[in-house]
Amino acid sequence: MGASQTRTELKYHDLMEKTGFSLEQIKNLHQRFNQLSDNEEMIRKENLENIPALAENPIKNQIIEAFFDKRNQHGNEVGSFQEIGFEQFVMVMSHFRPPNLKTTKEEKQEMRKEKLRFLFNMHDTDGDGIITLQEYRKVVEELLSNSGAMDQDAAHEIADAAMLEVASTNVPQMSPEDHYEGITFQHFEQILKDLEMETRMFIRFLDVDTTTMHCGKATS
Numbered sequence: 001m002g003a004s005q006t007r008t009e010l011k012y013h014d015l016m017e018k019t020g021f022s023l024e025q026i027k028n029l030h031q032r033f034n035q036l037s038d039n040e041e042m043i044r045k046e047n048l049e050n051i052p053a054l055a056e057n058p059i060k061n062q063i064i065e066a067f068f069d070k071r072n073q074h075g076n077e078v079g080s081f082q083e084i085g086f087e088q089f090v091m092v093m094s095h096f097r098p099p100n101l102k103t104t105k106e107e108k109q110e111m112r113k114e115k116l117r118f119l120f121n122m123h124d125t126d127g128d129g130i131i132t133l134q135e136y137r138k139v140v141e142e143l144l145s146n147s148g149a150m151d152q153d154a155a156h157e158i159a160d161a162a163m164l165e166v167a168s169t170n171v172p173q174m175s176p177e178d179h180y181e182g183i184t185f186q187h188f189e190q191i192l193k194d195l196e197m198e199t200r201m202f203i204r205f206l207d208v209d210t211t212t213m214h215c216g217k218a219t220s
C-alpha cells in the first residue's frame with residue numbers, strides 16, 4: 001500500500017467516526033465529489049450550478065448555498081466558504097445519512113433534529129436564529145417564480161397567508177396587532193413534529209439517493 005493510499009484510508013476512517021457513514025458510503029461520496037469537482041481538490045459554487053439533477057430544483061440556490069454554509073459543518077462557525085473540500089462535503093451530506101440496523105432510537109431522534117436544523121438554516125439566510133417573514137417570502141417566491149405561473153405580488157400574498165397560519169398555530173392567543181417576529185427553531189420543530197422524516201423527507205440530493213447513499217449516474 002502506497003503512502004497516499006494509506007493517507008486516504010486514514011481520512012476515510014476519520015470521516016466514518018465523525019459522520020457515522022459506512023466505508024462504502026464514504027467511498028461513494030468521494031466518487032461523487034470527484035465528479036462534481038472535475039477531479040480537483042475543491043468544489044466551488046460554479047461546479048454545482050450546472051448539475052442536471054439540480055437544474056429543475058425550485059430551491060436550487062438554497063441547496064447550493066447550504067453546501068458552503070459553515071453552520072452545516074457541525075461546529076460553531078457561521079458564515080460561508082468560497083469553496084469546500086471533500087471533508088466539508090461529507091460533513092454537509094452527513095445531515096442526510098440514512099439510519100442503519102444499529103441506529104438507536106435516541107440516535108434517530110438526533111438525526112432527525114440535524115435534518116431539521118439543516119432545513120431551518122436554509123431558510124434562516126442571515127443566521128440570526130429566526131425565519132422572518134421576509135426570509136420566508138424569499139423561499140416562497142423562488143418556489144413559485146420558478147414554476148413560472150405567478151407574479152411577485154401573488155407570491156407575496158401566499159407567503160404572508162402561510163406565515164400568518166404558522167403564527168396563529170404557534171401563538172394561539174396572538175391578537176392581530178401583535179407583531180410576529182418569525183419562526184424560531186423550536187417552532188420549526190413543532191411545525192414539523194408529525195412529519196415522518198425518514199420516509200417523507202426523501203431528497204434526491206444532488207443525485208445521491210439518501211435512503212441508501214448510493215450515487216447515481218456513475219460515469220466511469
Ligand SMILES: [Ca+2]
Binds near residue numbers: 125126127129132135
Ligand atoms: Ca433570519
